Amino acid sequence: MKNPLPVVLKYLSIFACFLLPYPLFTLAIYLFTRSSVGLTLWGVLAMEANGFLGCMISLVLNRPKNPIAPVIKNITVIAVGILAGIVTGMIFSYSGIISMVLFFVFSAVCFFCGSRLYYNHYAEILKTMLVLGFAFANLLSLLLIFCLTEKESSATRFLAPLFLLVLLIYALVRNQSNIDQLMERRRHKMEHLPKKIRYYNSILLGIMCLVTLIFFLAKDQIADGIGWIGRELIRLIILVIGAITTLLSSLLGFQKAGTSVPELGDGQFPTAESGAASDFPVGIVLLIIIIVLLILFRKPIINKLREIGGKLAALLNKSRVLQRTEIHSEYYEDYVHTLTDEERGMENGKKDDIDHIRKWKKLYRKYLRVHEPEKRCEMGYRLFLDWLILQHIDIAPHDTTWDILQKGKQHFELLDGMDITEIYNLFLYREDIVSPQQIESLDLFLKQLLTISRL
Amino acid sequence: MLLIILFAVFAQNWIFEHWGLKKLDYHCRLSTDEAVQYDEIELVETIVNRKWLPAPWLKSEITVSRDLDFAGAQSVVTDKSRFVPSFFMVRSYQKVERVWKVNCTRRGEMEIQKIVLVSTDLFGNVTLSRPVETDAHVLVLPKPFDMEEMFFAPKNLTGDTVVRKNLLEDPFFFSGVREYTGHESMNQIHWNASVKEQNLMVYQHDSTSSQTLTVLLNMQSRERDFSEVPVLLEGCIRTCVAVLENTLTEQIPVRLMVNGNISASLLKTHQGLVSTQSWGQEHILELYRLLAKLKYGISDSFDDYLMDISDSVTSSDIVIVTSYLTDTICEFIRLKQRQGIRVKCFILGRISEEEIPDDLDLFCLREQYNEQTQSREEWVS
Numbered sequence: 001m002k003n004p005l006p007v008v009l010k011y012l013s014i015f016a017c018f019l020l021p022y023p024l025f026t027l028a029i030y031l032f033t034r035s036s037v038g039l040t041l042w043g044v045l046a047m048e049a050n051g052f053l054g055c056m057i058s059l060v061l062n063r064p065k066n067p068i069a070p071v072i073k074n075i076t077v078i079a080v081g082i083l084a085g086i087v088t089g090m091i092f093s094y095s096g097i098i099s100m101v102l103f104f105v106f107s108a109v110c111f112f113c114g115s116r117l118y119y120n121h122y123a124e125i126l127k128t129m130l131v132l133g134f135a136f137a138n139l140l141s142l143l144l145i146f147c148l149t150e151k152e153s154s155a156t157r158f159l160a161p162l163f164l165l166v167l168l169i170y171a172l173v174r175n176q177s178n179i180d181q182l183m184e185r186r187r188h189k190m191e192h193l194p195k196k197i198r199y200y201n202s203i204l205l206g207i208m209c210l211v212t213l214i215f216f217l218a219k220d221q222i223a224d225g226i227g228w229i230g231r232e233l234i235r236l237i238i239l240v241i242g243a244i245t246t247l248l249s250s251l252l253g254f255q256k257a258g259t260s261v262p263e264l265g266d267g268q269f270p271t272a273e274s275g276a277a278s279d280f281p282v283g284i285v286l287l288i289i290i291i292v293l294l295i296l297f298r299k300p301i302i303n304k305l306r307e308i309g310g311k312l313a314a315l316l317n318k319s320r321v322l323q324r325t326e327i328h329s330e331y332y333e334d335y336v337h338t339l340t341d342e343e344r345g346m347e348n349g350k351k352d353d354i355d356h357i358r359k360w361k362k363l364y365r366k367y368l369r370v371h372e373p374e375k376r377c378e379m380g381y382r383l384f385l386d387w388l389i390l391q392h393i394d395i396a397p398h399d400t401t402w403d404i405l406q407k408g409k410q411h412f413e414l415l416d417g418m419d420i421t422e423i424y425n426l427f428l429y430r431e432d433i434v435s436p437q438q439i440e441s442l443d444l445f446l447k448q449l450l451t452i453s454r455l
Numbered sequence: 456m457l458l459i460i461l462f463a464v465f466a467q468n469w470i471f472e473h474w475g476l477k478k479l480d481y482h483c484r485l486s487t488d489e490a491v492q493y494d495e496i497e498l499v500e501t502i503v504n505r506k507w508l509p510a511p512w513l514k515s516e517i518t519v520s521r522d523l524d525f526a527g528a529q530s531v532v533t534d535k536s537r538f539v540p541s542f543f544m545v546r547s548y549q550k551v552e553r554v555w556k557v558n559c560t561r562r563g564e565m566e567i568q569k570i571v572l573v574s575t576d577l578f579g580n581v582t583l584s585r586p587v588e589t590d591a592h593v594l595v596l597p598k599p600f601d602m603e604e605m606f607f608a609p610k611n612l613t614g615d616t617v618v619r620k621n622l623l624e625d626p627f628f629f630s631g632v633r634e635y636t637g638h639e640s641m642n643q644i645h646w647n648a649s650v651k652e653q654n655l656m657v658y659q660h661d662s663t664s665s666q667t668l669t670v671l672l673n674m675q676s677r678e679r680d681f682s683e684v685p686v687l688l689e690g691c692i693r694t695c696v697a698v699l700e701n702t703l704t705e706q707i708p709v710r711l712m713v714n715g716n717i718s719a720s721l722l723k724t725h726q727g728l729v730s731t732q733s734w735g736q737e738h739i740l741e742l743y744r745l746l747a748k749l750k751y752g753i754s755d756s757f758d759d760y761l762m763d764i765s766d767s768v769t770s771s772d773i774v775i776v777t778s779y780l781t782d783t784i785c786e787f788i789r790l791k792q793r794q795g796i797r798v799k800c801f802i803l804g805r806i807s808e809e810e811i812p813d814d815l816d817l818f819c820l821r822e823q824y825n826e827q828t829q830s831r832e833e834w835v836s
Contacts (some may be wrong), residue, residue, distance in 0.1 A: 178579035212463040
């Protein structure tokens with residue numbers, strides 16, 4: 001069976017295309033007849049029906065081996081289009097002559113558009129400019145109707161849902177045509193595309209639309225939430241500033257009777273009436289202590305939180321089934337499986353490495369600032385050891401300095417640590433004075449470490 | 456609502472632009488680094504997505520040597536390369552391993568030349584690409600011909616041939632016993648035979664010669680034209696491989712000499728290929744590797760080459776593999792035969808019966824291979 005996807009997408013696009021005149025139709029109906037929303041919905045149905053009728057007429061007339069001449073085909077399309085418009089107008093003549101004319105015009109236009117759109121590829125039907133025009137028409141309709149009625153009219157009730165529907169179809173068509181374009185650009189054949197890729201893309205698109213919809217529906221709550229966070233932050237800043245000011249004034253003894261430091265509790269701002277001069281601001285001190293502790297122990301706290309998060313994720317992952325599938329194609333075989341926790345854990349190892357590198361660089365900068373030769377020698381050798389550990393070289397506590405150097409050389413042939421080891425040995429065991437030349441060679445060696453490992 | 460939709464689209468673009476190819480590991484390798492011609496090996500692509508963001512459409516554009524045949528109609532073949540697009544969809548935290556069956560259609564050094572990863576977002580607003588470094592390569596060794604099936608001797612030589620014999624007898628080689636003449640030393644007396652014959656008998660020695668082989672390969676396709684005919688040259692190489700393979704069972708020391716070389720720069724300096732003379736599996740494998748790496752082109756015309764090396768070839772046997780026969784080649788063979796060296800010559804090109812000299816040990820391709828030169832390679836494979 002031939003791939004039905006392009007045909008389905010084509011009819012979906014045509015369907016969305018006939019929703020495009022809806023805002024203008026609604027506006028026209030509202031302006032001329034002040035009619036209800038029901039009539040506009042009938043209008044949508046009429047436009048869709050006439051549009052698809054146009055498509056069907058083109059389909060019938062352009063069947064293979066059809067002997068009808070092109071001129072006759074065109075005349076038939078024009079005649080049937082006008083007839084369809086008249087019939088539609090007649091059906092809705094009960095709502096007035098203007099409605100009848102509007103129905104006739106919109107239906108006939110949709111019919112002719114449908115008959116022409118039939119020949120187009122699905123990606124060429126619902127163009128970006130059309131959708132932008134549709135959005136503009138929507139806004140215009142809303143604005144005009146709102147200006148005329150000065151309140152929300154029932155006529156505009158379906159503008160937003162239909163707009164969303166058009167956008168959803170547009171996104172789907174765009175997504176699928178994107179795959180086509182990517183394949184056609186390099187002249188790849190469609191049959192070489194993995195079978196489920198289109199389906200998978202549609203699912204991803206659906207998730208994206210769902211998330212957008214949730215955001216749209218929960219927009220008020222989100223705005224409230226952001227506002228609340230902002231307000232609380234401002235309050236906290238004011239609180240901290242107030243606390244610092246109070247603490248400073250209490251420490252420097254600037255307070256006077258009647259303008260004493262107010263007691264702050266439960267997030268209250270200091271007032272002139274609150275508290276006595278002798279009261280110690282426990283709440284403020286506690287707050288400051290907490291903030292200081294948070295700053296000082298930020299890394300262990302973050303690590304702990306990460307650990308808890310990891311455990312929670314592991315708990316959730318227990319229910320997850322590791323997918324293992326095999327896909328066979330004409331030319332290849334695919335083996336697909338979900339990464340296990342251990343495989344994902346490898347990533348954390350890399351993060352740790354990055355942290356260690358950062359620490360090493362910090363220590364190196366500190367080393368450059370030290371001027372005392374002895375301290376510099378000690379720190380330099382410490383940096384060398386840390387560097388070896390960073391390169392995942394096992395260093396045991398019983399290893400001598402020469403053992404350590406040999407281990408390093410096994411991994412890095414270019415490593416020239418003879419001098420630094422000798423300097424360090426003489427300094428440590430014979431308590432030799434470290435000369436500026438030796439410090440210089442130490443500096444050069446550490447620079448060399450940086451270049452070897454490209455830290 | 457419009458703002459939210461615009462925000463969603465821009466956020467989608469931004470997310471794919473920043474994280475589309477991040478934490479996405481791609482490796483490509485070949486299952487082996489050495490294979491024999493017409494072997495089927497595997498090309499394995501591995502994609503690991505180590506993030507929550509899936510890759511809705513991912514393509515790896517693999518450029519390999521054109522003689523690594525895989526992916527059939529999915530591949531595009533140019534003069535030197537084969538271009539294969541490989542499409543993936545990778546979910547979050549997923550690993551995909553794709554195994555392609557690759558046929559090594561030709562000998563030589565094959566490699567994965569280039570790989571580019573291409574990804575996109577859901578709407579095609581963002582296209583990301585990243586080159587992938589790879590050093591996967593395979594050395595395809597030539598496949599030996601079935602000599603008995605492929606070649607025949609148009610004129611079987613009968614009668615006496617000159618053999619090379621040393622003047623001094625080999626003291627370690629006993630061919631029998633004979634009567635004592637009075638000139639032999641005491642240690643040459645065969646006491647057991649003497650007792651049996653009731654007469655003094657001595658050991659009968661004989662002269663020996665160690666068998667060594669030199670294979671001379673002609674990388675010139677035609678006598679008067681230096682343009683290469685790959686089918687003929689590949690046939691010559693495969694014949695060489697078959698000859699070398701035959702020496703394995705008898706452990707004959709063998710040397711390979713070619714008027715070509717494994718690098719174009721050596722060809723320019725007129726340096727032919729001369730291997731060491733040795734025997735055994737390792738040596739033969741090394742010769743296979745040399746033959747696999749041989750480039751088209753010649754250091755010298757084969758006639759000149761034969762003149763140059765004539766004195767240095769001192770082995771007991773010579774095998775010449777060539778696409779054509781010239782008077783110089785015939786003269787070379789005759790000269791060597793007069794020196795007591797056995798010379799065989801395999802001719803891969805077309806040759807009429809009148810052109811074949813009566814006094815030479817020649818082997819020609821059987822008729823069915825000669826009739827259609829172009830399809831011969833396919834037939835053999």
